[in-house]
Amino acid sequence: MSTDESAAANRAKYDEAAVRDGYRKLTRLLVEKKMTITTMESATSGQIASLITDTEGSSAVLKGAFVTYCNEAKMMQGVPAEILEQYTVYSKETAEAMAAACAKTYEANIGIGVTGTMGNIDPVNPDASVPGQVYFAVVMNGDMQAYSIELEPQPTRLAYKLAVAKKILDVLMPRLNQAFD
Structure with missing residues (x-):
């Protein structure tokens, strides 16, 4: 595969319109099932909550969300300092605590x-920061599952955020569908 074909395939995987459509379906399903959702986002800086609220009726399912870009903000919202110290801000354990x-x-x-x-090493946490390495966790009715993903370099910050949003959607929708089968 040529470099151009590879780049096109990567962009297609995280097609913005497809990601937005997936979140419309998620939000509608949550409204229909009367379930609520919230986020605490660092790397995606609110992109997940934004995608959820792009759908009419989303106020019935999203009561609020946090953008916690620094460690202090995470701690202010309930992430134990011990988790950050022991596992670093970039870990499954931190994502679970969030x-x-x-x-x-x-x-x-x-x-x-x-x-x-995302694309650059974090100057505040250089030893723990690996570009393209993202951790996320989803707790649903008390059942926690955590994930680690490696993203290929993306052309923009938005592309990185959409890539993570797609990965989250890919694990969340099957869990929701299974819960209602």
Whole structure:
């Protein structure tokens, strides 16, 4: 595959219109099933919550969300300092603590925590920062699952955020569908 074909395939995988359509379906399903969702986002800086709220009726399912771009903000919203110290800000454990904290705060059925490094090394956490490495966790009705993904380089920050949003959607929708079967 040529470099141009590879780049096109990567862009197609994270097609913005397809990601937005997936989140419309997610939001409609949550409204229909009367479930609530919240996020605590670092690497995606609110992109997941934004995608959810792009659909009419989303106020019935998203009561609030947190953008916690620095460690202090994560701690202010309930992530234990010990987790950050022991596992670093870039870890499954931190993503789990983020998901649990936001779900607890908003008494939501689903909590999503996202942390990681997009294209550059984090100057505040250089030893723990690996470009393209993202951790996220989804807690649904008390059942926590955490994930680690490696992203290929993306052309823009938005493309990185959409790539993570797609990965989250890819694990969340089957869990929701299974819960209602």
